[in-house]
Each structure stands twice: as structure tokens, then as C-alpha cells.
Amino acid sequence: MSNQSTFADIEKSQLSASLVTANKRAQKTRALLLAPAVLTIFLIGILPLSIVLVYSFLEPGSYGGVKWNLSFDAYIQLLFEEDIFEETLTFNTAYLQIFWRSLSLAIVATITCLFIGFPMAYFISIQSAHRKNTLLFLVTIPFWTNLLIRTYCMLLILRDQGALNLALVNLGILDKPLPLLYTDFAVGLGLVYAFLPFMVLPIYTSLEKFDFRMVEAGSDLYASRFKVLTRIIIPIAKPGIAAGCILVFIPSLGAYITPELLGGGKSLMIGNLINLQFGQGRNWPFGSAIALILMVMVMISLFVYLNRTTRNEES
């Protein structure tokens, strides 16, 4: 009897021991399988951002790079100007203006894209299957070539001797060319042109699943065309609209090529300012600080936007 019970005990303890090792092995396997993903996130996400964060609290080196001294100058510089002789700080809005321009241009571009993109997506979604594919193909064609080239083409259209002005002058609508290039208008137009497909595609995706009998049901229940649009189509397409707005707003806010080419030196955006600090300005900490502030701006606006849309859905 006692022999048997000891056998059983031994067996039990062996069993639990083997269970523990099996458990450990499973954990090891899991860690190994997760490793590539974790490593990738670390290398392309966390590490570069950490460098930017650290650099923004250092002093600029004389020929670019950084000096490893803790400093908050980069953040102070954004709002205040230091007088070299008196060493006093005066409030300076030059950089804030650039931030403000970026923000307003991005908002205007997003809204414009929405107003052009929604009807486009709606139109595509009500076509026959074959025409749908053709039209979607046409929407994606601009992606095939470089944004730089496409923006250059906008430059060719908008400049004083460009296609648009030539046409307007030759048609007798204008006496002399309208200065379109190097204005906020040119930058805004360039942003809309560059990012419109990002608005069209997600809205199309949500409208494609839309059951158009819902439109009939709405009008059967005394809703005018406008009410059908605002009360039925738009609420159902809202996830697509939200995605489109985010996809247009974020790259617009940090746009570089478009303001560089179409805004010249006159219409700077945050992207150009950052580039300037890492290039001619040789002020890496300041560039890093601006980059971080841009990121925070995007995060805050995303948070506010998502918070509002989800709350609307719940109510």
C-alpha cells in the first residue's frame, strides 16, 4: 500500500516537473516567434523616435550634429528670439505662423478633399462592376509615378507662363498672368492633388458595401434627397470618411515636397522648417523639437477626432 502511494507521489511530481518544463518551453517558443515583430517595431519605430527625443534636448554642434549638453533651447527658440547682444528673450511668432499655416492648410486640404472625394467615391460606387474597376484604376494611376514629378507638373501649370495663365490670358479673361505660384493657394491645391486618392479610396470602400435600397427606404419614408444623404448615406459611410480625413490630414500637416516646390520660400510649412534645421540651419536639436511637436499635434488631433466620432456613434 505504502509502496504504491510513494510510486504515485513520484509519478505526480515527475508529471508536474514535466509540465513546468513544457510550460517554459512554450514561453520560449512564443518569445522566439514574437522576436521579429518586436525587433522590427523597436528598430523602425521606437529607436529613431528616441533619438529624435534625445537630440531635441541637446545643444547644436557647429557643423551639424549635436553637442552632448542638456539644453531646453530648442523648445525656447520656437517661441522666443534671443537678442545676441543683450541676451534677452523677446516673443517671436515667426515659427508659430508656420505652424498655423501648416495646420490651416492641412485642414483646408482635408475639407476640400472630402468635398471632392465623397461625390467621386459615391459616383464610382454606383457604377457597374466593370466601370467601377476602370474608374478605381484611374484614381490610382497618379500613384504610379513619383510625387516630385507630379508636383513639378503642377508647377508647370500654375506658373506665370504656365498652361493655366496662358489659357486665361489668350482667352481674354485676364490682362496679365495671375501670380498663382508660391502662394498658399498653390500649396493647398498641390496638397489636394497629392492626397485626393487617400480620401476617395476609403470612402469608396465603405460605400461599396452600402445597400442602395436604403436610399429607396429613406425616400419612401418622406426623406428628401438631402435628408437621405445626411441621415442615411453619410452616417453609414462615416468609418470611410473618418479614415479618409485622417489619411489626408496627417501627410498634409507634415508635407514637404509640395510646399517646397509650390510655396517657394514664401509659403513654408512645418516639413520645410524641419528640413531647414537639418540642412542650412545646422540646428539638429531645433529640428528634432519641431518634429516632436508635429507628432504631438497629430496625436492630439487624432485623439480629439476619434473621440468625437466614436461618441457620436454611441449617442
Next chain:
Amino acid sequence: MLEKATRSAIEVRSTTKIYGNDRASGVVAVDDVSLEITDNEFFTLLGPSGCGKTTLLRLIAGFEQPTQGEILLFGEHLEGLPPHNRSVNTVFQHYALFPHMTVSQNISFGLEMLGIDKIEIRKTVSRMLELVQMPQLADRKINQLSGGQQQRVALARALAPNPKVLLLDEPLSALDFKLRKEMQSELKRLQNETGITFIFVTHDQEEALTMSDRVAVMKDGQVLQVGKPREVYDHPAQRFVADFIGDINILRGELISTKKGEAKVKLASGFVGDAILPIGVGDISGVVNVAIRPEQLSFSNSTNSTLPGIIKEITYFGSGLHYEIELSTGETIKLRQQSVGRSNTEFSSGETVNIAVADDAIQVLVD
């Protein structure tokens, strides 16, 4: 009340709907249809798919405009009026409920669009939920409901604005058999309680017979026959109507005399019997098709004025037996025998029998 009962709710005047350019190259969905549907009526458009019944409904709702003809709602011309200006609501085949709204939001939608004040809307919504027996589900989202519940919400949504006419486009086709039966009596009850004219579209002849005050049988865009379910079932005027509704025997026969609606028909087998002529049809003579319902036939011991035949097949269907009998002419005839009280005389396959025909059971068909 009496006057109201005879008022016409919907009047369809020689209406045609052609998809495409013209009659030759396009599709004629509705072909010169004239109908008068009276107030407070449960009216059914019955026909196989593609017969134009749904198109006719869509013409009334305003989703389509007629190519020719006109439609009147309580004497008012509907021409050119968009759906949202017609006091007509639809229950769609697949409900088309708004997925982003709750049950009560769906029901209140039409009322809101009419600009009715909030307190009134709330009252109506709870009354509608009461009516379709689901007040506890007011705040559910549509995707949390079963098919039958969605059906009820669709009904409540269409009834809430108190339309003059309710259009129902095969609303029960997506439900399973038991639920369908339940909803049939439910619909009938709703129609009685609300007093609204219902126009119901279906391809299910049984559904049409059990629910309707009157039925219009449609085929290829045309209305073949309009009448009370009993009339349409007992006295089909055309072969298609006879065939489409219920089980029926169609035999060849010869009209040997016609006098004031009374006629005698001699069947191919030599049997002579009284026959009923189709209503509203002019002269018919010579060889015709006649229709006899299987339940109007019975077995007889006498050989006098009966049809002799040989039993080919017997099928048991619970409440009775179904016989396939070959006549001396080679034609096969169906006979239905209900089991009542004491057991019927049992027959077996291959046996020779005599078949008696009930009075007024032979209906002469136009085609």
C-alpha cells in the same frame, strides 16, 4: 363607413412600364394594367417571378415612373410625385432597415421627416412597438435582431407615419415556414386593426389565398384575373390561373350546349357534365380546356355518369390520400381524398375505379 368601404384607394389606369427604348427592343414589365383597389382592402398581386408584380408596386410607390397611363391615390394623380411626397409606405423584401439606428430610431424616421413634434413621435413609436409586439426591443440595434424581429420592425416603420396605403413586397419570403405562417395571421390582424389598405406582392399562392380580400393574378406584365380568393380558386378563367393556383386537372372537352351561362361539356372519354363558363368572356364553342380540382372528384360505385380509370399511384399526405388515375383516353387525372372520421374505402394501385364529379366542378377555361 359604407361609403368609405367602396372608395377606391388606388386606381391604376391602363399603365405600362417599359425598360429600354420601346416595346420592341426594351422589356415590357407592366403591360396595360388597369386595377381598382378599394379602401381598407387587403389586395394581393400574385404571380411568378418576372410577372411585373414588383414593378407595379414600385410604380405605385414612386420608385419608377410609368411609360404610359396614370395612377391615382384616393383620386389624386401621382404623376411626377417623388416617393417622399406620396402618402404610401413600403415594406421591402429584405426590409432595408437602417443599420446605424436603433429599433425605435428606425420607426421614428418617417415621422421625423414629416416634421411631427417629438412628444407625438415618442407616443407613436411606443404604440407601434406595442402593435408589433416588441416593446422590450426598442433600443436594440438592427443587427442584434432575428429575421422575424427585423420583419416586425420593418412593418412598424412603414406603418408609423400612418400611410394611406401600405405596400408589401414579398415581405415573408425570407422567413422560415413556421414564422411565415405566424406572420401571415399577424399581417391580417395588423390590417384589421389599422384599417389601412394593404397591397401585398407574393408568388406564394397559398399566402395569397389565405390573407387577401381580393387577388390579382399576373403573368408577363398583365393582370389575367382579379377576384376574391374563392372565385379565383374555384372559377379560374384561364389555364395559367388554374395551373398557378393550387393543384388542378386540365382535360380536353367539347362544349355541346351553352345557354345563359350554363353549359354542357362532353369530355374526351365520353363523360357529359354541367360546366361553368368563364365570367366576362364572349362566345366560346367547340373544343375547349376544362379544369377540375382534385378534391372535387370522388370514387363511386355506380358506373352511371362517372369516369372509368385505373389507379396508377397513391400518395399519402397526412390529412388524406392523393391518387393518380389513368383514364381510358390515356389522360392522367388527380384525385384527392380527405380522411374523415371512419376510414375511406381503401384502393390499391392497378385497381379499376369509377370517378364521380361534384356539381359545378367543371370550369371551362378561355385558353
